[in-house]
Amino acid sequence: MTIDKSFLTGNTTMLILRLLDEKDMYGYQMIEELRKKSNNVFELKAGTLYPLLHTLEKKNMVTSYEDIADNAKVRKYYSITKNGHNCLNEKREEWKTYIAAINEVLGGASFATD
Amino acid sequence: MTIDKSFLTGNTTMLILRLLDEKDMYGYQMIEELRKKSNNVFELKAGTLYPLLHTLEKKNMVTSYEDIADNAKVRKYYSITKNGHNCLNEKREEWKTYIAAINEVLGGASFATD
DNA sequence: CAATTATATATAGATAATCTATATATGTCA
DNA sequence: TGACATATATAGATTATCTATATATAATTG
Numbered sequence: 001m002t003i004d005k006s007f008l009t010g011n012t013t014m015l016i017l018r019l020l021d022e023k024d025m026y027g028y029q030m031i032e033e034l035r036k037k038s039n040n041v042f043e044l045k046a047g048t049l050y051p052l053l054h055t056l057e058k059k060n061m062v063t064s065y066e067d068i069a070d071n072a073k074v075r076k077y078y079s080i081t082k083n084g085h086n087c088l089n090e091k092r093e094e095w096k097t098y099i100a101a102i103n104e105v106l107g108g109a110s111f112a113t114d
Numbered sequence: 115m116t117i118d119k120s121f122l123t124g125n126t127t128m129l130i131l132r133l134l135d136e137k138d139m140y141g142y143q144m145i146e147e148l149r150k151k152s153n154n155v156f157e158l159k160a161g162t163l164y165p166l167l168h169t170l171e172k173k174n175m176v177t178s179y180e181d182i183a184d185n186a187k188v189r190k191y192y193s194i195t196k197n198g199h200n201c202l203n204e205k206r207e208e209w210k211t212y213i214a215a216i217n218e219v220l221g222g223a224s225f226a227t228d
Numbered sequence: 229c230a231a232t233t234a235t236a237t238a239t240a241g242a243t244a245a246t247c248t249a250t251a252t253a254t255g256t257c258a
Numbered sequence: 259t260g261a262c263a264t265a266t267a268t269a270g271a272t273t274a275t276c277t278a279t280a281t282a283t284a285a286t287t288g
Binding site: 049050 | 246
C-alpha cells in the first residue's frame with residue numbers, strides 16, 4: 001500500500017521535534033530514524049527537511065552546532081529548545097483532538113495514544 | 115485550542131466520500147455535517163469544497179443531480195459511485211497505516227512534560 | 229582502480245491542497 | 259431595509275510538500 005503523501009502535511013514539524021525531544025540529531029539521521037520508526041511509511045525528503053530545520057532554527061524551536069559523530073566525521077547537530085518542547089506538547093494536543101474528530105466522522109474506533 | 119489547519123491536508127477527500135457513503139448530500143450540507151460531527155474542529159471552506167466536488171466528479175468518484183430539499187428549494191446533490199466507495203475504503207486503510215506510524219514516533223517511550 | 233552508490237547538507241523551482249476574496253442569488257430576521 | 263445565513267462558484271494567494279540540482283566525501287562494487 002502506498003500512503004497518500006499529503007496525509008503528512010502539517011505533521012513533519014511535530015515529528016522532527018519529537019525526535020529531538022529524545023536526543024540531539026543531525027538532519028540525515030532524522031530521515032533515517034523516521035523511516036525506521038515508521039516501518040518505511042515516512043520517507044521524508046532532504047529537500048523538505050533541511051529548509052524546515054532552518055525555519056525551526058529561525059523560530060527558536062531548535063539550535064544547531066557542529067560536532068563529531070561516532071565515525072569521527074563532522075555533522076550539523078540540532079537540539080530542541082524549551083520553546084520547541086512547548087510547541088511539541090501543543091502539537092501533540094492538537095493531533096489528539098484532530099484524530100478524534102476524524103474518527104468521529106469515519107465512525108471507527110479511536111487510534112489515538114497519549 | 116486552535117487546530118493546525120494543515121493537519122487536514124489530504125483528508126478532505128476521505129471525509130467527503132465518507133459523508134456521501136451514508137447518504138446523498140449537497141455541498142453546503144457537507145460543510146455543516148463535518149462541522150457538527152467533529153465538534154467544530156473541521157470548518158471546511160466553501161472555496162475548498164466546491165472545486166473539490168467538481169474534481170471528484172471528473173474522476174468518477176461522485177455524480178451530481180439537482181433535487182428539491184426539505185424546504186422546497188433546488189439543491190445540487192452529490193452521490194458516491196462504486197469507484198468512490200472503493201477509493202474511500204483504500205483511503206481508510208492508508209489512514210490507519212499512517213496514524214499507526216505517527217503513534218510509533220510519538221509514543222517512543224516518553225511522557226509529555228512541561 | 230574506476231565507477232557507482234550512500235552519506236550529508238543545501239537551494240531553486242514545481243506541484244498540490246488548502247485558504248481568502250470576490251461574485252451572484254435567494255431567504256430570513258431584527 | 260439592511261444585515262446575515264444559505265447556496266454555489268471561480269480566481270488568485272499561500273503554504274508545505276516535492277523533484278531536480280549542486281557539492282563534497284566515504285564506501286562499495288565491477
